[in-house]
Amino acid sequence: MTHPGPATLPLLAHTQPDAVVAWRHDGPVTVERFLGDVWRLAAGLPDGKHVLNVCADRYRFTVGLAASLVRGKISLLPSTHTPETVRQLRVFAPDAFCLTDSPACDIDLPQHRFPDFEEATPSPEGCAVPMIDVDQTVAYVFTSGSTGAPMPHPKTWGALVRNIAAEADRLGVVGTPFTLIGTVPPQHMYGFESTVLLALLSGGSIWSGRPFYPADIAGALDAVPRPRVLVSTPFHLRTLLAADAAVPPADLVVSATAPLSGNLAVAVEAQLQCPLIEIYGCTETGQTATRRTAETAEWQLMRGLRLSVEDGKVWAHGGHVETPTMLGDIIEPTSGDRFLLHGRSADLVNIAGKRSSLGYLNHQLNAIPGVVDGSFFMPDDEQSDGVTRLTAVVVAPGLDRATLLQALRERIDPLFLPRPLIFADALPRNATGKLPRAALEELRRTLGGE
The missing domain is CATH 3.30.300.30 (ANL, C-terminal domain)
Structure with a gap:
């Protein structure tokens, strides 16, 4: 465990041992229970430095992430888990092992099964929240193969904390006991940031499942207390509306991974009776900007971020982006911290x-x-x-x-x-x-x- 100091930041924003950090089908999970599970899992993890965490249960994924952090291990977050991707991971990290909660997992890496923690066990560290070195590499996030050969991008704890602080501020969830319901997997960068880290670092809680179908989304919303935030994608939201089923209201909807039309945003806000905030970002920079799509086409940069244009290319820098990074999108700066997005540079068609x-x-x-x-x-x-x-x-x-x-x-x-x-x-x-x-x-x- 890293000891507190000026170069460390806490794993959790929660300050009370009985605060709720997750909701499962059998009820709430407190900080005390969570930390106990983290230390029990951490004690039994293999020696390998790199972890491919494929736990489908979002709570187990989160425990696995935290256990890896306190053991100084690095999570691998590729865009897919195909055999070819796994072969590439073995080359990149020969000591990698797979943390799984499925007996049917067929990933070709040494496997470590998530233990069955039926009973709460006190943490050997008590309820003291672990402190993580800001320079510790938390994860390697890999670019999607659809935009070129997968490339690893290291994410440090300090940069991730700054990124999530800016997101929480923009979404208006700071100091609110919100619950996140995610339709996206936690292994994806968007799900990693907005359904796991956002809860840990902003005092919220997660829903352990991953609802996919409209009935599952409605059931998940109904299973957790308000305020509740639905973290989703245009595809899932369009499917939800098309089902024309009764859906409990949310307090906020967050969307990312693909552009959302203004018409769909208006319809979602009417159906779920709350604002919808769209997030723009990429693997290289993390979350970069937001907009309320039902009201404007303009994006607003996250706190501390700046854009600069050089030789026709747009670069992001400042805030949680530790080095100037070129964006692979067609961006038109408008005024101040605002811009319009016209698609990916690679998507240009000339006929x-x-x-x-x-x-x-x-x-x-x-x-x-x-x-x-x-x-x-x-x-x-x-x-x-x-x-x-x-x-x-x-x-x-x-x-x-x-x-x-x-x-x-x-x-x-x-x-x-x-x-x-x-x-x-x-x-x-x-x-x-x-x-x-x-x-x-x-x-x-x-x-x-x-």
């Missing part, structure tokens, strides 16, 4: 001298009445015979191809109409609502097109 972005095209496609879900993408062979052709995959059970193409012609330049336009029963989104490029390519090969 016959006309330019657009996949983000803009996707927004127009999903705004068409009757479209449940849809996405444009550029196939691997898009430059065949020197002709750029976009593909779109869409879930629109009540529309035919001619009707949908006519609706698109009214919204986008005909040069960007998809060829082919593929209809599917569902899109192959992952747990955070993103569409891996490889999955889209496989869907295109399987379903074909025009």
Whole structure:
């Protein structure tokens, strides 16, 4: 355990041993119980320095993270757990082991099963909150393979604490006994920050489950006291509204991982009877800006962050961003700490001298009445015979191809109409609502097109 000092910060913001840090199906978990579980798990962890924590139960994941921290271990947070990703992790960290709470886990690493802590055991350290060195590397977060070869980005405790402090301030949850319900996995950077660290470092609590279907989300909201915060994605929120089911009110909705339309934001606020705050960020910088999407298209930078433009590239620096970092997005600074986001630089499309972005095209496609879900993408062979052709995959059970193409012609330049336009029963989104490029390519090969 790191002893208190000027270069340490606490693991928890909670100050009372009976404060609630988590909610499980059998009731609340106090700080005293949590710390006892942390030290019991920490005592039995293997010697390896690197941990792949794949616990599906959010409380167990959080205990595993805290136990790793007090033992000086580093959590590995890749974007997927495919066999190829695991092989890459073994090369990167040969001493890595997998912490799991599933007997069916088939990840090819030495496995350590999360113990069955049925009874509360007092922490050997009492209720003293562990202090963590600000320079300690907490995790390596890996960039998504969809934007290039996975690359590790170290996250130190000090930078993460500053990031979460700025988020808590912006969301207005400081000093509030809120409960976080997350539809995103804690292993994803967004879920890691906004469903785990936000609770630990701001005095809130987490819901241990990960509701996915609308009925599960409604059940989770009903299972915890107010104030409650739903941390979700545009995909999950769109599915929730489409279900047209009774959903208990929330006190705040947070969304990230993909751009959210203003219309969807307005509908979510009406359904859940609370504000919706959208977060913009990336693996390299963490959370960078927020906006209330129902009211404005402008983003506001997190506390202490600044943007600078050099040679047409936008750099983020200050605040929790420890070194100037280039952003891979098309950003238009407006005034002060505000900016507009026009999509990813890699999403730019140029056809016959006309330019657009996949983000803009996707927004127009999903705004068409009757479209449940849809996405444009550029196939691997898009430059065949020197002709750029976009593909779109869409879930629109009540529309035919001619009707949908006519609706698109009214919204986008005909040069960007998809060829082919593929209809599917569902899109192959992952747990955070993103569409891996490889999955889209496989869907295109399987379903074909025009």
